[in-house]
Amino acid sequence: MGSRMNRMKTMDMMRQEPGADRRTGHLGPAGARGVLMRSARWRNVAPILVASVGLTAASAVAGPAAAEAAASEREQESAATAFTGARVIVGDGSDPIENATFVVEGDRFVAMGPSGEVEVPAGAERVDLTGRTVIPALIDTHVHLSRTRAELIEDLQRRAYYGVAAAMSLGQDTGEEVYRVRAETIPGAARYRTAGRGITRPEPGRSDIPFWISTEDEARAAVRELAALEVDIVKIWVDDRNGRYEKLTPVLYTAIIDEAHRRGLRVTAHIFSLEDAKGLLRAGVDAFAHGVRDRDVDDEFVELVQARPHVVLVPNLPGRGVAEDLGWLSGTIPAGELAEIQARFADRPEAQAGFAIQARNLARLNAEGMRIAFGTDGNAGWSPHVEMADMVASGMTPHEVLVAATSTSAAFLRLEDAGTVAAGQSADFVVLAANPLDDITNTRRIEAVFLRGTAVDRAALSERWVGDGNR
Numbered sequence: 143m144g145s146r147m148n149r150m151k152t153m154d155m156m157r158q159e160p161g162a163d164r165r166t167g168h169l170g171p172a173g174a175r176g177v178l179m180r181s182a183r184w185r186n187v188a189p190i191l192v193a194s195v196g197l198t199a200a201s202a203v204a205g206p207a208a209a210e211a212a213a214s215e216r217e218q219e220s221a222a223t224a225f226t227g228a229r230v231i232v233g234d235g236s237d238p239i240e241n242a243t244f245v246v247e248g249d250r251f252v253a254m255g256p257s258g259e260v261e262v263p264a265g266a267e268r269v270d271l272t273g274r275t276v277i278p279a280l281i282d283t284h285v286h287l288s289r290t291r292a293e294l295i296e297d298l299q300r301r302a303y304y305g306v307a308a309a310m311s312l313g314q315d316t317g318e319e320v321y322r323v324r325a326e327t328i329p330g331a332a333r334y335r336t337a338g339r340g341i342t343r344p345e346p347g348r349s350d351i352p353f354w355i356s357t358e359d360e361a362r363a364a365v366r367e368l369a370a371l372e373v374d375i376v377k378i379w380v381d382d383r384n385g386r387y388e389k390l391t392p393v394l395y396t397a398i399i400d401e402a403h404r405r406g407l408r409v410t411a412h413i414f415s416l417e418d419a420k421g422l423l424r425a426g427v428d429a430f431a432h433g434v435r436d437r438d439v440d441d442e443f444v445e446l447v448q449a450r451p452h453v454v455l456v457p458n459l460p461g462r463g464v465a466e467d468l469g470w471l472s473g474t475i476p477a478g479e480l481a482e483i484q485a486r487f488a489d490r491p492e493a494q495a496g497f498a499i500q501a502r503n504l505a506r507l508n509a510e511g512m513r514i515a516f517g518t519d520g521n522a523g524w525s526p527h528v529e530m531a532d533m534v535a536s537g538m539t540p541h542e543v544l545v546a547a548t549s550t551s552a553a554f555l556r557l558e559d560a561g562t563v564a565a566g567q568s569a570d571f572v573v574l575a576a577n578p579l580d581d582i583t584n585t586r587r588i589e590a591v592f593l594r595g596t597a598v599d600r601a602a603l604s605e606r607w608v609g610d611g612n613r
């Protein structure tokens with residue numbers, strides 16, 4: 143039981159079968175469309191946000207009365223809305239602005255700064271966010287989502303619900319639908335990026351989606367195929383799975399990295415051991431999709447990292463193995479399923495030991511200046527809020543963790559208009575009831591999520607997931 147629990151957040155089975163941990167039953171396209179049509183423009187939602195402390199912002203807009211109000215409001219619609227009074231955590235590591243005003247026009251922030259310095263356009267609607275904290279929407283660079291359109295869109299809506307603006311799937315994608323969804327902008331859903339099929343040695347009995355390669359020629363051919371699909375990154379696994387399989391050799395992963403770089407692609411590696419991590423750095427790997435898990439990193443590793451300041455670490459921590467109350471998830475996933483998840487968040491000493499290695503490594507590499515991004519693995523939309531707390535438990539500050547989960551991850555995904563609350567950027571932000579710099583778990587106290595200037599209709603999504611028929 144212990145080892146199964148140990149992998150809860152990075153569960154191998156979840157990698158093999160994206161969707162295996164799905165929170166709800168099948169959702170037909172009609173259901174998805176219904177929610178999209180009901181989602182309201184933020185300018186109709188925002189005044190209600192202010193008037194109804196303690197309610198989710200969108201909870202009041204689902205009914206017909208709200209729709210009427212929205213329609214009448216649209217007639218006198220101004221071009222811009224100014225959100226005033228919030229503490230804004232910009233996302234780039236700069237000091238929070240305690241009393242900020244930001245102006246949203248269309249899908250963009252057009253102004254942001256201390257309230258005394260931001261000129262609000264004449265006729266702009268004003269939304270008072272006094273007492274709230276605003277953070278950029280999160281970016282999750284390591285997920286495994288569904289592969290069919292309707293299910294994938296629901297996965298992306300689930301991420302939006304929990305404040306995620308973009309997610310990148312790492313290596314278990316096949317078929318054409320994932321690429322079509324990637325190319326779309328879907329209202330109320332996170333943006334999607336994908337590595338397509340990852341590359342590994344033959345691993346019979348595990349997922350057969352990745353390329354199974356054993357020669358340099360096969361390695362290069364796999365990369366060429368991925369390049370033709372214009373994947374966002376190349377994912378490789380360098381892991382013998384506790385001695386059960388051959389793993390990619392330095393010759394093979396060097397060929398993959400070389401071929402990828404020739405074609406303008408970067409490579410991110412799933413690793414387990416420190417020795418493989420060093421070999422990959424020497425071979426030019428661009429990112430790690432997990433931390434080193436077998437032992438503490440040493441000075442040699444730190445020197446290799448410091449000589450390659452562009453290399454990104456996505457810590458993707460394992461479960462901490464300490465009991466935790468997941469009551470904050472009630473009302474967002476069905477009660478029965480929440481009970482199952484809650485049962486896994488128990489005290490598990492062997493998991494604590496595994497976590498401790500990775501926590502020490504993260505703390506050291508962060509202190510040594512390694513570029514830290516953010517990823518959760520698997521397909522649990524709420525997991526970013528657990529991962530952020532785990533990163534803080536490792537020794538990063540809440541502010542460092544928020545930067546990792548926003549601007550650093552946006553840069554890693556090359557989403558130049560995401561990851562900060564700043565003029566010119568996509569208006570992707572989360573309104574929180576309390577300050578996550580005081581307590582990182584305050585990221586769970588979400589009052590509203592805005593993607594591309596539009597409020598995510600969280601009430602409708604919640605109703606779909608835990609309403610009648612799903613309880």
Ligand SMILES: [Zn+2]
Pocket residue numbers: 157284285286312519520
């Ligand atoms: Zn993964």
